Amino acid sequence: MKAGFVGELLGRSDYAIIGEIVEPNTKVLDLGCGEGELLEWLAANKGVEARGVELAGAKVRKAIGRGVSVYQCDIDEGLADYPDQAFDYVILSQTLQETRHPRTVLREMLRVGRRAIVAFPNFGHWRVRLSMLFSGRAPQTSLFPYEWYESPNIHFLTVHDFEALAALENLVVERRYFLAGHRKVGVMPNLTAEVAVFLVRRAS
Amino acid sequence: MKTLPEMIVEANTVRFDAISLDSGATLAPVDVAYETYGELNAAKTNAILVLHAFSGDAHAAGISALDGKPGWWDNMIGPHKAFDTNKYFVICTNVLGGCRGTTGPGSTNPATGCPFAMSFPVITIGDMVRLQRMLIDWFGIKRLLSVSGGSMGGMQALEWAVCYPDRVVSAIPIATTTRHSAQQIAFNEVGRQAIMADLDWSDGNYYGKQPPARGLAVARMVGHITYMSDDSMREKFGRRLRGKENFSFGFDVDFEVESYLRYRGSQFVNRFDANSYLYITKAMDYFDLSNGHPTLAAAMEKTDARFLVISFSSDWLYPSYQSQELVRALRSRNRDVAYVELQSNYGHDSFLVDVAEQTDLVRGFLANTFEKAQ
Missing domain, CATH: 1.10.1740.110 (Rna Polymerase Sigma Factor; Chain: A)
Incomplete structure (x- = not known):
């Protein structure tokens, strides 16, 4: 992949990548959609049929108030009701590391959706490694700013970890993007990427 | 601050020749009392039917010309409110079987010249909605932008969406259920x-x-x-x-x-x-949205309306699990549904009294639905 500049969408570079991946006039489900900004943007600019799942009531209210159809529930159990292959894309942005059962979530995403877009912070980034090496404590960086006892992140993963899980699940990685700030990085992404975005589907 | 002029309203009544009921009986003639707020646009695409709960009536908003009292959802319906009457044409009827202008057991039986009393036929939520549909036909409205109500009003909204799917763009059932539990x-x-x-x-x-x-x-x-x-x-x-x-x-x-x-x-x-x-x-006890369908989800197959479902945390009469059952059935058929449980201490009454958050939800949902439907 060529190194290059990535702009922002709604203040986030991973959203810019997702905005680029999603084809127009498709059906999109965003898990952990927050206040629904990304879905609103996709509906307005890509004509997608947008749905969201979010646990926090205040965020759900904001999302519904902006016209996005959001359902209040937990991602770990929230997908069971949907029929198979109901969506073209299921998005999980910066949330996989917060789920109790990431592997189940990934499977469910690819049951209800033809493709999954997964964006996550890379725990293999050199700053994380250095932090742990020198402090001897649970790493704290700009990407992982929390004390271990306050962190919502309960399943830390790296770029290599995700690739390995994708292989184990027999998934096809259609695209992979590695971001450091506003740059796409190509060399040694497991060491240099702050955020990774994967587009995966089941091998048919 | 300028005070807005109060909306003074009066109920009207329309008489229809007859209505056939789910029980097999016929009521002839039948009156329906209604109020309206706002203006119906030329294309007749901005009409919203608001549905009252058990003890409500057609007087949903504004100040009654008769007794000076505000409507039962006056905090939700009016200029700049959730159901913005500067934008939408809002209709509310008194339900069939009621006692506030629509034909009910207290009305005179034309066959005897006496009140029906217990000779009034048993009615259903479906019958109430059928009579409302006759009024909507009478207005010449092909599709309602939304049907909305809390409690028994929510049951009617659901009945509309399933029985007349081509007549509603969206439904907002609040603090309601698809069927009464043993406790209810x-x-x-x-x-x-x-x-x-x-x-x-x-x-x-x-x-x-x-x-x-x-x-x-x-x-x-x-x-x-x-x-x-x-x-x-x-x-x-x-x-x-x-x-x-x-x-x-x-x-x-x-x-x-x-x-x-x-x-x-x-x-x-x-x-x-x-x-x-x-x-x-x-009628509430008989109500079961899945009647005539193998499952509740199968009933939902008939509608392609957008749904906004709202429940309240302290409502133990119509608990959130009942709204969630509805939402799960809609999701299982991949219908467009938004759902949130609002935090409120007011129990079932929340949808009438604790309306700040409900207002934001309904306003945003309606604006988006209206825009999409144009």
Whole structure:
């Protein structure tokens, strides 16, 4: 992949990548959609049929108030009701590391959706490694700013970890993007990427 | 700050030749009382039908020209409110079987010249909605932008979406259920038995005589308890005594809560017909959206309306699990549904009294639905 500049969408570079991946006039489900900004943007600019799942009531209210159809529930159990292959894309942005059962979530995403877009912070980034090496404590960086006892992140993963899980699940990685700030990085992404975005589907 | 001029409103009535009912009976003729707020646009695409709960009526908003009272959802309907009457044309009818202008057991039976009383046919939520549809036809409205209501109003909204899917763009069922649980039926039955145990009920033939005021008042007292929550009752009444410092050591009113319930009970008698209480509660108990379908989800297959489903955390009469059942059925058919449980201490009454968050939700949902539908 060529190194290059990535702009922002709604203040986030991973959203810019997702905005680029999603084809127009498709059906999109965003898990952990927050206040629904990304879905609103996709509906307005890509004509997608947008749905969201979010646990926090205040965020759900904001999302519904902006016209996005959001359902209040937990991602770990929230997908069971949907029929198979109901969506073209299921998005999980910066949330996989917060789920109790990431592997189940990934499977469910690819049951209800033809493709999954997964964006996550890379725990293999050199700053994380250095932090742990020198402090001897649970790493704290700009990407992982929390004390271990306050962190919502309960399943830390790296770029290599995700690739390995994708292989184990027999998934096809259609695209992979590695971001450091506003740059796409190509060399040694497991060491240099702050955020990774994967587009995966089941091998048919 | 400038005060807005109050919206002074009056109910109208339309008479239709006949309506066939789910029971097989026919009512002929049938009157329906309604109020409207705002203006119907030329394309007739901005109409919203608002549906009242058990004891409501057609007077949903504005100030009644008759008695100067505000409508039951006046905090939700009006200029710049959730149902913005500068933008939308809002219709509310009194339900079939009611006692506020629409034909009910207290209406005169044309065959006898006397009130129907218990010869009034048993009615269903489906019958109520069928009569509303006749009125919507009469207005020449092909599709309602939305159907919305809380409690029994929510049941009607759901019935609309499933029975007349091509007539509604969206539905906003609030604090409601797809069918009554044993507990809900039980509370209704206590109310009915209170009325029927009152000797003044006289098998329903009390018109022109003393109505079963004590029975109806007790029924209403039970109802009011179910509309509140433990928290809201503690906050509103606690164990405070009414106008005294010590117990009376008798059975007059001691506690504030007793005084409140007695007052609400006696007020209700002045505006509600005991037989309507029987008929309407029965219609709620019979309601089951999945009737005639193998499953609730199968019933949802018939509608492609957008849904906004709202429940309230402290509502133990129509608990959130019932709304979630509805939402799960909609999701299983991949329908467009938004759902949130709002935090409120007011119990089932929340949808009438705690409307700030509900307003933001409904306003945003309607604006987006209206825009998409144009």
